[in-house]
Amino acid sequence: MRLRTECKSCKKLNKVSSKGVLLRRDLEEKVGEEFRFRCTDCGIENTTHVNSIIAANSNLVTYILIPFGAIFFILVSYYIGAIIIITALLSSNNSNSTLFNKSKV
Numbered sequence: 226m227r228l229r230t231e232c233k234s235c236k237k238l239n240k241v242s243s244k245g246v247l248l249r250r251d252l253e254e255k256v257g258e259e260f261r262f263r264c265t266d267c268g269i270e271n272t273t274h275v276n277s278i279i280a281a282n283s284n285l286v287t288y289i290l291i292p293f294g295a296i297f298f299i300l301v302s303y304y305i306g307a308i309i310i311i312t313a314l315l316s317s318n319n320s321n322s323t324l325f326n327k328s329k330v
């Protein structure tokens with residue numbers, strides 16, 4: 226979860242530390258009901274209320290976990306596919322041998 230607040234001067238969103246923060250109440254205990262921050266874009270110091278903090282989903286899930294999951298899925302599918310093909314070839318080889326052994330001239 227990413228926490229952001231808007232600069233009153235330039236309206237750009239600024240990052241707020243979200244370490245150990247799950248609820249708005251946690252943030253209030255950490256920084257107080259109102260806290261000051263310096264805008265990273267225009268440098269103006271702002272005072273903001275914890276109720277004006279906006280939470281957004283973390284990019285970790287979007288940019289790291291989903292591609293990692295996709296790669297893991299492809300690798301697992303590849304190995305399962307390889308096992309199925311080897312099993313089919315062994316089975317085919319075995320049935321060919323059996324067929325050959327059963328046939329007499």
Ligand SMILES: [Zn+2]
Pocket residue numbers: 232233234235236237264265266267268269
């Ligand atoms: Zn600003």
